Amino acid sequence: xxxxxxxxxxxxxxxxxxxxxxxxxxxxxxxxxxxxxxxxxxxxxxxxxxxxxxxxxxxxxxxxxxxxxxxxxxxxxxxxxxxxxxxxxxxxxxxxxxxxxxxxxxxxxxxxxxxxxxxxxxxxxxxxxxxxxxxxxxxxxxxxxxxxxxxxxxxxxxxxxxxxxxxxxxxxxxxxxxxxxxxxxxxxxxxxxxxxxxxxxxxxxxxxxxxxxxxxxxxxxxxxxxxxxxxxxxxxxxxxxxxxxxxxx
Amino acid sequence: xxxxxxxxxxxxxxxxxxxxxxxxxxxxxxxxxxxxxxxxxxxxxxxxxxxxxxxxxxxxxxxxxxxxxxxxxxxxxxxxxxxxxxxxxxxxxxxxxxxxxxxxxxxxxxxxxxxxxxxxxxxxxxxxxxxxxxxxxxxxxxxxxxxxxxxxxxxxxxxxxxxxxxxxxxxxxxxxxxxxxxxxxxxxxxxxxxxxxxxxxxxxxxxxxxxxxxxxxxxxxxxxxxxxxxxxxxxxxxxxxxxxxxxxxxxxxxxxxxxxxxxxxxxxxxxxxxxxxxxxxxxxxxxxxxxxxxxxxxxxxxxxxxxxxxxxxxxxxxxxxxxxxxxxxxxxxxxxxxxxxxxxxxxxxxxxxxxxxxxxxxxxxxxxxxxxxxxxxxxxxxxxxxx
Ligand SMILES: Cc1cc2nc3c(=O)[nH]c(=O)nc-3n(C[C@H](O)[C@H](O)[C@H](O)COP(=O)(O)OP(=O)(O)OC[C@H]3O[C@@H](n4cnc5c(N)ncnc54)[C@H](O)[C@@H]3O)c2cc1C
Numbered sequence: 001x002x003x004x005x006x007x008x009x010x011x012x013x014x015x016x017x018x019x020x021x022x023x024x025x026x027x028x029x030x031x032x033x034x035x036x037x038x039x040x041x042x043x044x045x046x047x048x049x050x051x052x053x054x055x056x057x058x059x060x061x062x063x064x065x066x067x068x069x070x071x072x073x074x075x076x077x078x079x080x081x082x083x084x085x086x087x088x089x090x091x092x093x094x095x096x097x098x099x100x101x102x103x104x105x106x107x108x109x110x111x112x113x114x115x116x117x118x119x120x121x122x123x124x125x126x127x128x129x130x131x132x133x134x135x136x137x138x139x140x141x142x143x144x145x146x147x148x149x150x151x152x153x154x155x156x157x158x159x160x161x162x163x164x165x166x167x168x169x170x171x172x173x174x175x176x177x178x179x180x181x182x183x184x185x186x187x188x189x190x191x192x193x194x195x196x197x198x199x200x201x202x203x204x205x206x207x208x209x210x211x212x213x214x215x216x217x218x219x220x221x222x223x224x225x226x227x228x229x230x231x232x233x234x235x236x237x238x239x240x241x242x243x244x245x246x247x248x249x
Numbered sequence: 250x251x252x253x254x255x256x257x258x259x260x261x262x263x264x265x266x267x268x269x270x271x272x273x274x275x276x277x278x279x280x281x282x283x284x285x286x287x288x289x290x291x292x293x294x295x296x297x298x299x300x301x302x303x304x305x306x307x308x309x310x311x312x313x314x315x316x317x318x319x320x321x322x323x324x325x326x327x328x329x330x331x332x333x334x335x336x337x338x339x340x341x342x343x344x345x346x347x348x349x350x351x352x353x354x355x356x357x358x359x360x361x362x363x364x365x366x367x368x369x370x371x372x373x374x375x376x377x378x379x380x381x382x383x384x385x386x387x388x389x390x391x392x393x394x395x396x397x398x399x400x401x402x403x404x405x406x407x408x409x410x411x412x413x414x415x416x417x418x419x420x421x422x423x424x425x426x427x428x429x430x431x432x433x434x435x436x437x438x439x440x441x442x443x444x445x446x447x448x449x450x451x452x453x454x455x456x457x458x459x460x461x462x463x464x465x466x467x468x469x470x471x472x473x474x475x476x477x478x479x480x481x482x483x484x485x486x487x488x489x490x491x492x493x494x495x496x497x498x499x500x501x502x503x504x505x506x507x508x509x510x511x512x513x514x515x516x517x518x519x520x521x522x523x524x525x526x527x528x529x530x531x532x533x534x535x536x537x538x539x540x541x542x543x544x545x546x547x548x549x550x551x552x553x554x555x556x557x558x559x560x561x562x563x564x565x566x567x568x569x570x571x572x573x574x575x576x577x578x579x580x581x582x583x584x585x586x587x588x589x590x591x592x593x594x595x596x597x598x599x600x601x602x603x604x605x606x607x608x609x610x611x612x613x614x615x616x617x618x619x620x621x622x623x624x625x626x627x628x629x630x631x632x633x634x635x636x
Contacts, residue, residue, distance in 0.1 A: 034272075069265060072265065072269070073269065076269060184305075185273050185276070185277055185305070185306055186269065186273050187305060187306055187307045188270060188306060188307025188308075188311050188320035188322055188326070188330075189307055189315065189320050189321075191266050191269050191270055191273070192266065192320060192321055192322060194266070194269075195266065
């Protein structure tokens with residue numbers, strides 16, 4: 001099987017991100033970068049599929065040279081090859097999907113995995129966009145996945161208040177949800193081998209962003225809570241404050 | 250993920266694979282060690298499911314060649330692994346130090362090809378556990394005075410004597426035992442279950458409670474003649490293993506110190522007294538400054554030692570300096586952190602007192618603090634002051 005995993009290179013969840021001087025991008029200084037956590041489930045799903053069916057796993061990432069580090073993390077986990085779509089120009093979700101789609105279209109993918117969302121810009125769009133652009137079915141937010149001998153897949157998706165079971169044919173695009181599996185740690189041996197695995201560089205065709213970022217800002221600092229009293233006596237005061245001060249009732 | 254202290258941007262001195270190993274170990278410790286360690290420590294129990302998980306990551310024998318199950322990695326990587334494990338617990342790091350430096354290393358360096366093939370892959374995968382028996386009840390800092398004896402008898406050696414304070418003893422499948430054969434210190438591999446060999450666990454420890462410490466007792470214990478490590482002759486053989494383990498301990502201590510420092514820093518910023526966070530008081534800041542500074546210095550010392558080791562330029566007295574300094578500052582930091590936490594410092598809700606108690610053992614084992622002082626003193630003056 002020819003398996004691709006689209007991954008992104010995102011700030012570590014514990015990094016305190018600051019807005020850059022231009023007011024529309026993040027300040028990269030002091031940021032630790034990691035493989036997007038949802039993509040870890042995607043890589044694990046790809047590796048499990050490879051182990052069950054044989055084949056090859058390629059980790060794909062769009063972005064500047066720094067993203068090679070994240071590609072190598074996928075290689076250290078056990079993927080066979082990397083594919084780096086090199087660009088220093090940040091793109092909106094549509095542009096990123098376009099770069100991925102044009103790169104993958106002639107590569108005869110059997111499955112394309114990605115994470116349900118990338119935890120930096122939280123677009124949640126990649127699986128849907130890729131499916132459309134490549135004219136493939138897309139199954140999003142999969143928390144359980146079974147790939148059958150006849151080449152069809154059955155997936156469970158989390159939907160509001162319950163689960164949905166869907167089937168589809170391969171090739172398909174699948175986005176991974178937490179719970180899909182338990183991602184492996186890269187082994188020392190894997191980390192040492194990752195350096196020797198090939199990463200192919202490709203250039204994307206030009207693209208002009210359709211969505212322009214006007215401004216980025218941090219959420220307002222939460223002020224400390226207020227305790228208005230205790231027991232039933234406090235209810236009257238609380239209602240008054242909710243009405244007059246917070247103006248929510 | 251806990252990103253750790255990097256006040257001096259020392260991470261910029263590490264390569265991408267070194268950082269990847271460090272960060273992998275860090276999240277492993279966050280997810281697999283920290284959630285279980287307090288209970289294990291309270292129950293005086295080593296978490297037996299950890300070795301297999303650690304083996305999956307390549308923790309045992311990381312610098313050994315791949316053909317024996319090793320990772321072909323450098324010593325800095327080995328050090329970083331020990332650092333992160335000890336951020337979890339000194340007992341977990343002790344397990345790894347023993348397995349790697351005190352069991353796999355002597356088999357690799359002094360063993361026959363057959364011994365290597367038989368044991369190294371099994372130890373790397375934690376299918377087998379090892380221990381290292383050098384210390385005796387009456388011979389600690391002076392291991393050369395050991396009384397455990399081996400006598401040749403046909404196709405066997407017969408061992409008599411006792412070892413004490415042996416990490417992993419009770420749970421080990423193979424013991425690397427040092428005994429005198431015709432007056433010379435030699436190394437022997439003794440398998441669990443060999444008649445005449447028992448390994449009762451020592452009880453009542455206030456320190457390293459999540460680690461197994463045992464006696465090894467040999468009463469006419471007969472082992473096949475091929476179980477001798479042919480290359481290990483004289484006291485320098487076990488001492489060469491200790492140099493390996495001490496190297497890792499110098500890194501490990503940084504991990505324990507970091508855990509204490511981060512707990513103290515966090516606590517000091519959130520605990521208020523006199524209407525101000527205690528971090529705003531000069532005396533508390535002085536402690537935090539000491540901790541950050543000493544951790545930074547210790548990291549630079551171990552990292553430089555690791556680079557020297559990778560160029561085969563490190564000596565045992567360099568290793569002594571790093572072990573002595575780093576364990577000493579780690580223990581000082583643990584005590585200070587305990588102080589910063591006030592009464593909360595004595596609770597096992599925080600890791601500080603566990604690390605503090607553990608570090609008392611780490612200060613003593615693998616050459617006491619004072620013995621390392623004398624090793625360095627001898628290297629500087631050319632005069633031995635310990636005999
Ligand atoms: C938890 C734990 C695990 C251990 N695991 C192992 C293991 O796996 N394998 C193993 O072989 N051993 C192990 N040890 C033993 C450890 O290495 C010894 O405890 C250590 O070498 C010190 O020996 P001792 O305890 O007999 O102290 P002693 O040698 O009796 O020392 C007592 C004090 O005297 C001082 N002293 C001794 N000689 C001199 C001198 N010449 N000049 C100045 N001061 C001196 C020492 O510094 C120390 O302060 C372990 C110990 C502990 C606590």
